[in-house]
Amino acid sequence: MPDLLLCSATAFEIQPLRDRLGVYGGRVEVLITGVGLLETAFALATRLSEGAPPLLLQAGIAGCLDEACPLASVVAIGSDGIGDLGVREGGRFQSTFDLGFGDPDAAPWQGGRLPNDTELPALSGLPVVNAVSVSTISTNADTIDHYRSAWGAVAESMEGAAFHFAARKWSRPFLQVRAFSNYIGERDKSRWQLRESIAALDRQLETLIPQLLSL
Numbered sequence: 001m002p003d004l005l006l007c008s009a010t011a012f013e014i015q016p017l018r019d020r021l022g023v024y025g026g027r028v029e030v031l032i033t034g035v036g037l038l039e040t041a042f043a044l045a046t047r048l049s050e051g052a053p054p055l056l057l058q059a060g061i062a063g064c065l066d067e068a069c070p071l072a073s074v075v076a077i078g079s080d081g082i083g084d085l086g087v088r089e090g091g092r093f094q095s096t097f098d099l100g101f102g103d104p105d106a107a108p109w110q111g112g113r114l115p116n117d118t119e120l121p122a123l124s125g126l127p128v129v130n131a132v133s134v135s136t137i138s139t140n141a142d143t144i145d146h147y148r149s150a151w152g153a154v155a156e157s158m159e160g161a162a163f164h165f166a167a168r169k170w171s172r173p174f175l176q177v178r179a180f181s182n183y184i185g186e187r188d189k190s191r192w193q194l195r196e197s198i199a200a201l202d203r204q205l206e207t208l209i210p211q212l213l214s215l
């Protein structure tokens with residue numbers, strides 16, 4: 001059994017680390033979950049039901065909702081949730097919880113959110129920000145404003161909430177780290193910093209993983 005399960009949506013996002021995985025002598029297992037909440041939830045449930053490692057880490061790129069945060073900077077996620085599960089009607093978004101489906105405080109939910117209330121975000125030494133997970137990448141200004149105001153979101157990904165949900169269900173210490181590849185709503189891919197964000201993520205993982213393995 002490894003000491004740490006490192007998951008990422010795609011192999012590409014953590015390729016530099018995968019190339020040197022041997023340095024951890026079998027203590028770190030990599031799980032490539034696939035893109036999006038559904039694939040991530042299924043991959044994690046399948047893997048964790050075979051025996052959950054004592055520490056869970058998710059790493060990847062993300063969109064950034066705050067232009068004060070530089071691209072290629074790396075953050076730890078304090079809280080995540082599903083941003084687009086519900087209905088948008090008359091310019092107003094209502095979540096499935098708002099519509100009366102499910103209990104927003106039934107575990108692993110807490111107020112309809114999936115906070116990381118372990119010590120790991122703070123221990124990482126990274127800026128801790130809130131995130132929102134979506135199935136449709138945001139390009140609409142009203143939607144982006146809603147994620148900023150209702151969620152306090154600074155990061156947008158397509159898998160974080162599935163990871164927080166699974167980790168909270170299995171009661172394992174967990175940490176989600178994200179490097180900003182783009183500002184959300186930016187459609188000009190030449191302005192994205194994919195290569196730079198993956199390199200920055202890798203530099204953080206290089207110090208973070210030994211730190212987590214020493215806990």
Ligand SMILES: O=C(O)c1cccc(C(=O)CC[C@H]2O[C@@H](n3cnc4c(=O)[nH]cnc43)[C@H](O)[C@@H]2O)c1
Nearest residue numbers: 009035061062063064137138156157158159181184
């Ligand atoms: O083609 C596009 O417009 C496009 C926009 C955002 C992301 C992609 C990807 O193919 C990457 C998917 C991957 O990266 C994470 N990610 C990165 N930026 C964002 C974002 O602005 N909003 C949501 N997710 C983002 C995501 O977690 C995926 O795993 C293509």
